[in-house]
Amino acid sequence: MRAFVITGPGRAEVQEVEPPAPLEGEVVVEVERAGVCGTDMEFYSGAMTYLHTGEARYPVRIGHEWAGIVREVGDGVDPAWLGRRVTGDTMLGCGRCARCGAGRQHLCADRYEIGIRHGRPGALAERLPVPAWALQPLPDTVDPTLGALVEPGGNALRAVRAGALEPGERLLVIGPGTIGLLAALIAAAQGVEVHLLGLTEHSLDFARSLGFPHTWTAPPPGPFDAVIDASNGPGSPALAVELVEPGRHVVFIGLSADPSPADTRRLVLKDVTAVGVLSASGGLAGTTELYASGQVDPRPLVAATVSLDEAAMVLAGKRRPEWGTAPKIHIDPRLRR
Template identity: 50%
Template sequence: MRAFEIVERGHGEVVEVDPPVAGPGQVVVDVALVGICGTDVSIFTGDEARLARSRLSYPIRLGHEWSGTVVELGEGVDPAWLGRRVTGDTLIGCGHCARCLSGRHHLCDDHWGIGVRRNWPGALAEKLLVPEVSLRGLPDEVDDEQGAMVEPGANSFRAVQAAGILPGSTVLVLGTGAIGLIAAQFAIAAGGEVHVVGIDDDGLRIARSLGVQGTWRPDEQPSTPWDAVIEATNSPVMPGFALDAVDAGRVAVFIGVAPTPSEVDARTIVHKEITVHGILGGSLGLNDTIAAYADGSVDPRPLIAATVTLEQAEDVLTGRAPHTRGPGPKFLIDPSRVDR
């Protein structure tokens, strides 16, 4: 089958590889669509700290945001999965440590990550091997585009959930990437008065089209006593910005990851009695995200920039791919399409 693999730092190729075979407790999925995110870009560009932390070595097959159809079952798998449209959990715990047994498998020290950790082959291929335990069924109301955006959406859902947003809460979202913009949608759905801070004009325009009540540059956001601030950028200075912006006694949520250490003064947290939450992944929010996409309260599709082929994956990862559908931040890849 065809697959896109990073063969060295900053360079990938479409290669022919053996298709996966489902072992006990596993399935093979025909991949429909795959999303590309900042994590993929940092792996592609050879972020040495991330590669070491994630125990990755070349060649690397990316792809942790995906949708598809189950076409092969391994021993012991429920036959009802065959032929179902699905997405899945990126993070696979060991299954027997204290964290896994207490429902925190995404924090397991020995976990695997589809397309992102310990070289589990990702979805940038025609077929994908997935453990049954990771599967999530997609209802008819959720199409393949939305299915490929469940994983980032689940990160956003968990950030909004951690923020404790109630009807009337004032919410400031920092960042106009996919996580920030979907978080803004979830915060609106929760009844919040939502504002977005960003530095990208297109991202701010998309935020306004999604129904936020205000968009701002970092140097112009109003001195509102924000009940919740969700930091979803890759800037090392914005976590400190979030702590300064949030009201005393309220909540700051950190989901963005900067390439260098962030600058945070813990005295601000103490003196303002701020509750701080960190969000690593979407594992615990997948079902709620699928439900929100299905009922229409949240729709990630306005964020799609284009759908391209495996041959164009490197252009996406290097920022050269054109936005043929809209100015949004999310590129999708269709492994079944071939450039001629």
């Protein structure tokens, strides 16, 4: 089968590789769609932290935002999965440790991460092996584009839940990228007044096109009932603490390349709850329901769908003018250039 393989910093190619056979407890999925995110771009550039900690090494087969159809099942898997459209969890815990036993498999010290950690192959390929327990079924109303947006949407949903907001309250989202915009869409669907903070007016044009009138390029007048930092700015966490209402929640889901200092005295004196969110684990089913019901439609976030042959261009940050300013690019491994 064809698979996209990153062989080193700035080097990648589409290779012919052996297709996966399902192990016990696993299925093999025919990939209909896979999303490209900032983590994938860091693997391509060589900046990804796991490459420096030994948790990942080249060659890497990326892709952890995906949707597809179950084509094969391994021993011990219900054959009813065959032919079903699915997406799935990225984080694959060992299933034996205390964290896995408590439902926190996404924090398992020995976890694999699809397309990211410890060599687990990703979805930029025609077929993908996945443990059956990690699958999330997709109803007919969730098409491949929506299906491949369930994983980033699960991250955003967990961030919104962590904000503990009620309808009519005010949320500030720092960072109008994919996760920030998904959080904004989910919060707005719950009746929350959403404000978005970006670096430039150009970075906020797309947010305004989605119907968000409260956009800012400088810190807006607070306080806000919750603040979600979905940016990669090292100064954003401290700003989030300053702008949140005392006694409420700040949520950190963005990651900076540099340390992000925040004054814990401000957290204490404002009695603020700070929450970190890692992964979509626990948010996949809820996100699927939001998409299936039509309460949230994130499809405008996808600028284009391209083939595996064009993946390297996308990872290098190159965009065609006709794609516009929508933040997400999808890959369809079935396409040929």
